Amino acid sequence: MPTMKMKQKALRILRNNSLFVKMFLIMVISIVAVSLLITFSSIRMSSDLFMDTFSISNTKALEQIETRFEDYSFAIVSATNEVQNNGTIKKVLTQENESAIETSKSYHDISRQIERIYPTVESYDTNMIVLGENERLYNMNYSNWPVSWEVLRNHPITKRSIEQPNRLLYQFMPSTSFNDKPMIVATKALMERSTGEIYGVLYFPIREEDWKRLYEGYTSTENEVLLVNQDGKIVSSNKDEMIGDLEPELLALAEEVEEEQLDLKEVNLFETNYLLMSQYLPTYDLYLVNLVNKNAVLANLINTKEILLISLGIVLVAVVIVFIISRRMTNSISRLVKQISSMAKHDFNRPVAETGGYEAKKIANAFNSMLSELQEYVDLVVQAQQKQRTAELLALQHQINPHFLYNTLASVKFMVQQGKKEKATEMIHALISLLQNALSNVDQTITVEQEITDLKNYVLINQARYGDGIKVNFFVSPDCLDCQVPKLILQPFIENAFFHAFNEKKEGFVQILVSQKRGSLICEIVDNGDGMEMKGDYTKEDIKEKRHLFSGIGIRNVHERIQMIYGGQYGVEISSEKGEGTKVKVELPVQKLNASVKSNEITNI
Structure with a gap:
């Protein structure tokens, strides 16, 4: 019962103040809507500004990474050219049926030549291996890749190099029994230019963990760098668990960005929203891909909670001000409504008091004028009804x-x-x-x-x-x-x-x-x-x-x-x-x- 009485009392208060309630609700809804619009517009503008800034800064970062890879490639090419043009190395790799003394001398000669060339790539922690068709193998860092001539000669990377003797190939090797960690191997077939005869293969193996140092300084938890080959395989990444994964969708997106010359593209990969940038490295025939976790970066950049709290504070202050102003504006109208309601129940002939603000006075004056005219009209209607009834009675009498x-x-x-x-x-x-x-x-x-x-x-x-x-x-x-x-x-x-x-x-x-x-x-x-x-x-x-x-x-x-x-x-x-x-x-x-x-x-x- 008390609950029912409270509900009835609340409904009565709402009815008596319906104008105030409506005005107040409209103003509150408007304030909240405007505040939300401004808040989300600010967040959106900040996001857009970040994306513009990100596009510029990460483009420069990718350019710097590309420069590092070009430097590395230049070192590999320089070493390859020296080996290709070195007569001693060629002689050692083509000689057969040598005596033990000649073999020892050949090994000494080729070692001196390789040791002279090796410093070109040594600074990158890259090994150097020379394989000859005469079953000779020279490995500058055996601990880096303990591989035999038979295994290496029959390896797919060797076959691909021989099939494309004019190209310097960069090939990915997953971890195996004889290489415990993934590697990227630059290979080049050694060929006699006059006859086209292949007499050996040159290898520059580098562990993936060493290769990623070329871009490691530009990565973070939210900022990922990946290198993807033409098969869609990730050959290098700052996230080790992704290395070796086949991601054709990522390759397609990288190709799209490159072909359409986009600065960046918003994508959804691995169930996460990313900003993707891509750069094609023709020397390596790889795509350099930069993925930035948009939500994580924006969360660090924009304090959404703080913005919402400030907006909420502004809304509360505005609501209090609107409440006070609306109450003052509607009080006179509410009093006028009460007078009209009371008059309709008790004394229809009593005019309402013309008090309150300008609007309330004008309404009261107009109502009193209407009331006076209505009373005159009611009198006329009563008279007309009396005459009509009299006429009907007469009609009944004469029927x-x-x-x-x-x-x-x-x-x-x-x-x-x-x-x-x-x-x-x-x-x-x-x-x-x-x-x-x-x-x-x-x-x-x-x-x-x-x-x-x-x-x-x-x-x-x-x-x-x-x-x-x-x-x-x-x-x-x-x-x-x-x-x-x-x-x-x-x-x-x-x-x-x-x-x-x-x-x-x-x-x-x-x-x-x-x-x-x-x-x-x-x-x-x-x-x-x-x-x-x-x-x-x-x-x-x-x-x-x-x-x-x-x-x-x-x-x-x-x-x-x-x-x-x-x-x-x-x-x-x-x-x-x-x-x-x-x-x-x-x-x-x-x-x-x-x-x-x-x-x-x-x-x-």
């Missing part, structure tokens, strides 16, 4: 005349006595139908078709009583049959025609015409009876002023009913000429329950 019932029943009795049972039955049916419609709700409307049926019943009763000297014809346009009209709206005029239009003439006709003209429903009752003297036609506007001219039963009531229901532009118009007859025109709005369209031909019902 059924007791003398009409008495005379009708007397006529039925007389017909029965005369043996005219069928005619008496027909008359009773007509009376029943007429009474059923007349005694129902006076506010109810019926269709023109039903109204005409009631009129025909009324005419049948009167003709049975007084004879058929007065002929009645109905001409109704089919598109009017489903139009709605107040019930018995035409009956008073037919009654007037029967009892007042043929006092001098004993015979004649009454024509009832119903049609649509210019958006209105026009009902005309025309007779060729006695007529009466009138100074011109009496229109809807004249009837209120000259109501005493209509002595017929219910005619004034019909006119007032029409104007009460549909407005002053509708009603009854009468024109008459002594000795010629009378014409009554009833104008109503076209109202249908079923908007079906019928033929426009006039039908004699």
Whole structure:
């Protein structure tokens, strides 16, 4: 129960301060949205600035790494050229069937030549091996790569060198039983230029851990460097666990960056977002790839938590200021709302107090003016309703005349006595139908078709009583049959025609015409009876002023009913000429329950 009461109290407070709550929420949402936009824009701008700076700095770093590799390659090429052009080395590698003394001398000669050339690559911790087709092998650092002539001669790297004797190849060797660590070996077939005969192969093996020193100073936990060959194999990396892995996707990305000459490319590799830069090393036929862990670098560069805390502090201060200002702005409006609510429950005639700010005063003044006009309008409506009710009561009084019932029943009795049972039955049916419609709700409307049926019943009763000297014809346009009209709206005029239009003439006709003209429903009752003297036609506007001219039963009531229901532009118009007859025109709005369209031909019902 206490919880329910607290909820109801909270809801009541919210309802009483709905304007303040809405304004406050809109302002708070706007402030938060702007703060978030600025915060994330700042972070994004910082990221973009970092990427621009990174692109410039890492491009220079890659250029420096490339320079180091070119220096290393230059050293290898220099040593290779010296070996290729050294006659002593060539002689030793091509001689066969030497004696022990000659073999010893050859070994001494080639060792001196190799020792002279070796310092060119020794500074890079690179070994130097010369293999001859005469099964001779000279290894400058046997501990670096303890390999025999047979193993080396049949090794795939030797075969590839012999297949491409004009190229200096850099080949990757994974760790094996005779080389415990991965190696990169530069190989070159030694060939007699005049004959094209290969007499040996030159090797420059370097352990991968020594080779990576060329770029190791440019790497970190977030900044990785990899060398990828044309097979997609990683031949060197600052991450040892990746060496030897086959990564065709990485190769494809490196080729794309190189071909499209991109500074960098954002990629997703190894389930991590990286910034990738690539440089092709044609001497080595390798791709130098630089991968930077974007998220890790940005986390170190931008303190997102600090930025969010600052933004949160700004938002809280702004919310407090907005709360105070909004409360002051809406207090006067809230007081005005309470006055209006109290007035509606207790005293509708009491104006509200015009206090508070400028806006509240203007609203209160406008409300008081509206209240005054509304009160006047309510008075007019009450008067109009009273008049309408009076008119309806009068209509009810004139619907059924007791003398009409008495005379009708007397006529039925007389017909029965005369043996005219069928005619008496027909008359009773007509009376029943007429009474059923007349005694129902006076506010109810019926269709023109039903109204005409009631009129025909009324005419049948009167003709049975007084004879058929007065002929009645109905001409109704089919598109009017489903139009709605107040019930018995035409009956008073037919009654007037029967009892007042043929006092001098004993015979004649009454024509009832119903049609649509210019958006209105026009009902005309025309007779060729006695007529009466009138100074011109009496229109809807004249009837209120000259109501005493209509002595017929219910005619004034019909006119007032029409104007009460549909407005002053509708009603009854009468024109008459002594000795010629009378014409009554009833104008109503076209109202249908079923908007079906019928033929426009006039039908004699």
